[in-house]
Amino acid sequence: MPVKPTIPFDHHSAEFAKDPNAILANLRQGCPVGWSEAHGGYWVVSNYDDIATIARDDIAYSSHHDPDSDHPKQGVMIPPIPNPSGILEMDPPDFRTIRRALAPFFSPAAVESMRDEILDLTTRCIDEFIERGEADLIGEVASPVPAMLTVRLLGLPMSEWPALADVFHRGAYLPPDAENLTEIYDLLGGMYGQLLEAVKERRAHPRDDVASALASLEIDGELIPIDMAAGNLQLLAAGGIDTTTSLMGHTFMHLDRFPADREVFRSDDPTKVRLDCEEFLRVYPPVPGMARTVTTDHEFGEQEFCQDDRVWVAWSSANRDPGVFDNPDEIRLDRFPNRHMSFGLGAHRCLGSNMARTVWEIVVGEVLKRLPDYTVDHAAAQRYPDCGEINGWISVPVRFTPGQRIHK
């Protein structure tokens, strides 16, 4: 057996949460394909081109989640989650059938038609704290808006949004030690049960929503299994809820540190604001990386990959590869080309990217319009202790000159 270049790396560690970019820069330079002994062992790939190669090859690098097969597949999370996470943890061809059914709900045109709704949700959230002169931008706007939108899109009762936001917020940042895993699995299990019920209900009484589209979907002439439909709803919830929240959290922190960049959002040019969004995505990727399972023995980056090996591709590292980005550590608004991987790459690329960008634009824009002089209370702002799955903020407390409600 060839010797694996072992690296002291764990994307769930406190060290990684503290300074992921420095750790990944060292790997890119010193060991772009390294082996970590954490969580049962996995390869860590940190160069842009290597990551692109893996992300585009669904045959050699499987996303599938089936731990009980002869060659166990553990999906895209390390450690794996209890239920397969919909198409994120499926390979073609079934992956494609389901993705095609979901795509129209998240197309640029579909998201454009939700603008008024997103603005209304944002306005109502800001109304709740605008007279107070202080707020937690995560708990009071950046978490509720995507959560309410997702709950509405999934067709769950609106009263469910705080519970759902809580599952993915805490599920994202609690380190996966034995004690926390029990709590995370309980949270996820409870929500999964609810989604199973939603699928059964839609199968009996279809409506014009994404849950009904999934519940009635046929794959190769057979109705989709209920658990597979529920897994996909769970994926939409996981993808929609804490990710955009995290991007907005970083954006609010950034605009506190670099107040001159607030001018960006006063631009009348929508193309410029969109390009700026891409740069915030590149520098502050909500999802630092994702895993695959190797399906055949082969050489990769001078290392021997074996069937069933786990591989973690670091999107956040690709985003700062100096071979692709000039001065990658500098945030340069309206940077282009900006081929960042914050939405992933290849067939599994984020389905909700148009929604994420639009929510970001509206929420950040409204916060700056209504509390333009906000300042962050850095002593009280809390970072995720574990940034392995999602890199975000638990809270971003701010003070500002009180304003007036829009809705009385």
Next chain:
Amino acid sequence: MRLKVDSNRCQGHTLCHLVAPDLFALSEIDGHASPTVDEVPEEMIGAAQIAADGCPEQAISVYQAD
């Protein structure tokens, strides 16, 4: 110059449409891009090249017709 989007590679990042809206149309169904022209007008070749360079999937080619 000709313009092509490889539909097997395009994943609907939509960046080409952002920087060159006259050259690329986005599908109403999945947001994937297709060229609006076969032949790129002289004054738009630069924009086509910028869009091609910015495609994360490297799905766009701007090339000389035979």
